[in-house]
Amino acid sequence: MQPRNMSMSGVVDLAAVKAAGEARAKAEQARAESARTGGPGAVPPADLVIDVDEAGFERDVLQRSAEVPVVLDFWAEWCQPCKQLGPLLERLAVEYNGRFLLAKIDVDANQMLMQQFGIQGIPAVFAVVAGQALPLFQGAAPEQQIRQTLDQLVQIAEERFGLTGIPVDAAEGGPEDAPAEVPAGPYDALLEAAVQALDAGDFAGAVQAYRNVLTDDPGNTEAKLGLAQAELLRRVKDMDPAQVRREAAEKPDDVEAQIAAADLDLVGGHVEDAFGRLVEAVRRTAGEERDAARVRLLNLFEVIGPDDPRVGAARSALARVLF
Numbered sequence: 001m002q003p004r005n006m007s008m009s010g011v012v013d014l015a016a017v018k019a020a021g022e023a024r025a026k027a028e029q030a031r032a033e034s035a036r037t038g039g040p041g042a043v044p045p046a047d048l049v050i051d052v053d054e055a056g057f058e059r060d061v062l063q064r065s066a067e068v069p070v071v072l073d074f075w076a077e078w079c080q081p082c083k084q085l086g087p088l089l090e091r092l093a094v095e096y097n098g099r100f101l102l103a104k105i106d107v108d109a110n111q112m113l114m115q116q117f118g119i120q121g122i123p124a125v126f127a128v129v130a131g132q133a134l135p136l137f138q139g140a141a142p143e144q145q146i147r148q149t150l151d152q153l154v155q156i157a158e159e160r161f162g163l164t165g166i167p168v169d170a171a172e173g174g175p176e177d178a179p180a181e182v183p184a185g186p187y188d189a190l191l192e193a194a195v196q197a198l199d200a201g202d203f204a205g206a207v208q209a210y211r212n213v214l215t216d217d218p219g220n221t222e223a224k225l226g227l228a229q230a231e232l233l234r235r236v237k238d239m240d241p242a243q244v245r246r247e248a249a250e251k252p253d254d255v256e257a258q259i260a261a262a263d264l265d266l267v268g269g270h271v272e273d274a275f276g277r278l279v280e281a282v283r284r285t286a287g288e289e290r291d292a293a294r295v296r297l298l299n300l301f302e303v304i305g306p307d308d309p310r311v312g313a314a315r316s317a318l319a320r321v322l323f
Contacts, residue, residue: 042169203234228302275314
């Protein structure tokens with residue numbers, strides 16, 4: 001969805017934004033005290049997903065956004081993609097353990113909010129951070145892409161606004177009430193098959209092998225890294241490097257040309273060049289093109305790994321051009 005400058009006047013009181021710094025400090029104090037005492041500041045996992053209407057928007061979204069990022073899920077009962085996306089977002093809200101709050105908004109019952117956010121199709125997902133609204137994505141996006149978007153959101157919320165989320169009381173409806181988890185894996189054979197496929201130049205086979213692991217174990221770090229690397233190698237396999245670089249130089253505003261060149265940069269070991277190229281592409285574009293550049297940049301972060309300092313620097317640069 002194309003980012004837009006949104007005016008919320010007439011629906012909410014944006015004066016709450018002015019107090020974001022004070023509210024943030026109080027929230028951090030409350031989190032620290034709750035963590036120390038196990039006090040009532042913690043919320044049960046069920047409270048990480050809330051239904052919001054126009055009357056409660058300021059209280060439940062704007063004011064809460066001073067202590068935790070609030071993700072808005074615009075949906076409707078008749079919307080089939082909403083029925084796919086909604087449960088996924090609810091599961092991720094619990095999994096992220098208070099790093100964001102999920103607010104579900106029924107567009108049929110809240111037409112004014114839908115109009116104020118400029119919603120043209122659902123499902124549509126926005127976030128509000130310290131009173132500032134920003135679009136995330138539209139449609140039932142793949143889980144990996146949603147996770148990347150949420151990871152970026154919580155990082156920006158922490159780095160720019162000091163919002164580290166809200167404490168969650170795991171004892172409420174806790175592990176004793178949950179069904180026993182079936183241990184994942186082991187996946188040694190599948191991972192070894194993927195490595196062998198990579199060594200043989202069978203990138204499609206490697207991609208499939210890593211995906212087989214992630215189907216059963218979505219959090220498998222080795223498979224995530226391997227998949228990102230295999231997909232990158234598959235993309236550049238048939239590229240003509242000279243032609244790709246020529247087109248990128250001649251068409252600085254062509255997002256697809258810049259994405260292809262960034263892939264080549266990364267494979268060639270020019271990590272900062274690849275990241276810088278895509279950050280610049282995000283800065284120069286809007287709408288679907290901007291989102292394509294952003295998503296590819298997040299994919300390349302996966303190839304290098306989140307602990308690499310170059311990834312941290314590029315995430316900060318991306319945040320500056322996005323916000």
